[in-house]
Amino acid sequence: MKGTARLPNAAQAVRRGDRRALARLITAVENGDRNAEPALRALYPFTGHAQIIGITGPLGVGKSSVINELIAHLRGLGRTVAVLAVDPSSPFSGGSVLGDRIRLDRAPEDSGVFIRSMASRGHAGGVAIATRASVRLLEAAGFDIVLVETVGSGQVDVEIRDVATTSVVVLVPHLGDEVQTLKAGLFEIADVFCVNKSDLPGAERAEKHLTDLAGTGRPRNGWTARIVATSTSPPCGIDRLWEAIAAHEAFLDAGGRRSEEERRRLAKEIAGRVRDRVGERILEDPALHGLVDRVIARTLDPETAARELYAERFPPR
Amino acid sequence: MVRQVKQPPIRVLIAKPGLDGHDRGAKIVARALRDAGMEVIYAGLRQTPEAIVQAAIEEDVDLVGVSILSGAHMALIPRIVQLLKRERASDIPVFAGGIIPDEDARRLKKLGVRAIFGPGASLEEIVTTARTLAGRST
Numbered sequence: 466m467k468g469t470a471r472l473p474n475a476a477q478a479v480r481r482g483d484r485r486a487l488a489r490l491i492t493a494v495e496n497g498d499r500n501a502e503p504a505l506r507a508l509y510p511f512t513g514h515a516q517i518i519g520i521t522g523p524l525g526v527g528k529s530s531v532i533n534e535l536i537a538h539l540r541g542l543g544r545t546v547a548v549l550a551v552d553p554s555s556p557f558s559g560g561s562v563l564g565d566r567i568r569l570d571r572a573p574e575d576s577g578v579f580i581r582s583m584a585s586r587g588h589a590g591g592v593a594i595a596t597r598a599s600v601r602l603l604e605a606a607g608f609d610i611v612l613v614e615t616v617g618s619g620q621v622d623v624e625i626r627d628v629a630t631t632s633v634v635v636l637v638p639h640l641g642d643e644v645q646t647l648k649a650g651l652f653e654i655a656d657v658f659c660v661n662k663s664d665l666p667g668a669e670r671a672e673k674h675l676t677d678l679a680g681t682g683r684p685r686n687g688w689t690a691r692i693v694a695t696s697t698s699p700p701c702g703i704d705r706l707w708e709a710i711a712a713h714e715a716f717l718d719a720g721g722r723r724s725e726e727e728r729r730r731l732a733k734e735i736a737g738r739v740r741d742r743v744g745e746r747i748l749e750d751p752a753l754h755g756l757v758d759r760v761i762a763r764t765l766d767p768e769t770a771a772r773e774l775y776a777e778r779f780p781p782r
Numbered sequence: 783m784v785r786q787v788k789q790p791p792i793r794v795l796i797a798k799p800g801l802d803g804h805d806r807g808a809k810i811v812a813r814a815l816r817d818a819g820m821e822v823i824y825a826g827l828r829q830t831p832e833a834i835v836q837a838a839i840e841e842d843v844d845l846v847g848v849s850i851l852s853g854a855h856m857a858l859i860p861r862i863v864q865l866l867k868r869e870r871a872s873d874i875p876v877f878a879g880g881i882i883p884d885e886d887a888r889r890l891k892k893l894g895v896r897a898i899f900g901p902g903a904s905l906e907e908i909v910t911t912a913r914t915l916a917g918r919s920t
């Protein structure tokens with residue numbers, strides 16, 4: 466079996482640019498392997514400098530293709546890029562096929578690119594935790610930019626805004642997409658809209674529609690979502706897509722938003738981690754089972770039961 | 783927190799190098815491995831041996847399956863094995879499937895390919911072998 470993370474050697478190896486050590490630590494994180502914790506702790510001070518760009522959107526809109534082109538563009542600018550592709554998994558068997566791996570025409574020896582896929586199923590501690598921890602490992606390994614691909618249609622429990630510094634929502638110019646956008650709440654999370662497959666008919670209309678929506682919508686924290694049309698076959702608009710992302714990143718820096726956003730994300734993450742632990746404790750609490758008996762007997766309802774247990778375990782100070 | 787109650791899934795890279803565009807067989811195998819509970823990373827068509835080895839390392843897979851129909855197996859598969867060695871990753875087992883004559887199969891095995899499946903191999907056989915190669919019997 467694969468070695469568990471041997472540390473703090475593993476942390477040193479990651480800092481040295483050892484790709485295998487990095488890959489193995491990500492596996493350990495995915496598996497909720499506690500042996501990874503010393504390395505994560507040792508590497509945490511080296512995080513916080515990368516731009517973390519979420520690329521999200523419905524199935525098949527071209528997220529991976531756009532990422533492919535972005536990598537080429539960014540390598541051209543001399544930036545190093547890591548990709549974390551969080552894919553949906555088969556609900557039937559517990560297994561999953563992690564899509565076509567992002568297909569790069571990169572030089573085989575190019576150490577400025579690292580691509581990793583992650584199944585969104587059943588990681589100990591949850592996908593959100595595994596995603597964040599993996600992103601941190603990629604940051605600590607020194608990548609300038611981390612692109613995180615997720616399927617955004619409400620099925621995946623990674624909230625990209627809780628991970629990324631800039632969120633890009635990818636859509637395609639099909640009738641009805643506009644409505645879906647609003648429904649899925651994608652509009653709220655987008656800093657940048659990418660209307661991909663703009664080689665197909667209807668692209669201009671979709672772009673205009675989104676522009677109108679962005680114009681009428683309340684700017685979130687002073688930023689109005691940008692809309693960029695792209696195509697990957699042949700590649701077109703990728704430079705403008707990166708410009709829009711970079712503009713948002715610059716906006717974060719200019720107004721001191723970056724640290725505010727980071728504070729929000731970290732507070733939410735820590736609270737989530739505490740909540741998980743409290744949840745586990747409560748599940749093992751003998752008092753819980755007494756209450757469950759009464760709820761089953763219909764002499765107590767679940768909400769009142771929760772209030773009782775909460776008041777008992779967390780008395781008001 | 784619940785931690786590692788069950789064994790983590792086997793991660794396997796399925797690659798289809800070479801120039802022919804038929805990946806039906808590779809996809810069927812990928813699906814069978816998935817249905818057996820594995821995480822399958824599908825490398826896509828026409829990858830070079832360099833890209834396949836790169837992917838195997840970055841994805842930290844437990845094994846690599848190579849599907850070849852083009853007849854280029856004697857060029858491509860030894861190259862993959864050699865590159866894995868160069869990357870000090872020859873602990874990642876490689877298996878191959880496709881139309882590979884017995885004579886070549888023997889030579890590939892000598893070079894370190896751990897299992898070779900002809901067109902007649904059953905999916906069950908492939909799944910069982912993959913499990914064993916990944917170091918998980920049963």
Ligand SMILES: Nc1nc2c(ncn2[C@@H]2O[C@H](COP(=O)(O)OP(=O)(O)OP(=O)(O)O)[C@@H](O)[C@H]2O)c(=O)[nH]1
Binds near residue numbers: 524662
């Ligand atoms: N016409 C056209 N097709 C495209 C474009 N970009 C991607 N595609 C095609 O769209 C399909 C899906 O592309 P992917 O990049 O895999 O899309 P994805 O959003 O990553 O897909 P999932 O990860 O499965 O959700 C592929 O067949 C691509 O070739 C484009 O700009 N124009």
Ligand SMILES: [Mg+2]
Binds near residue numbers: 528530564
């Ligand atoms: Mg994709």
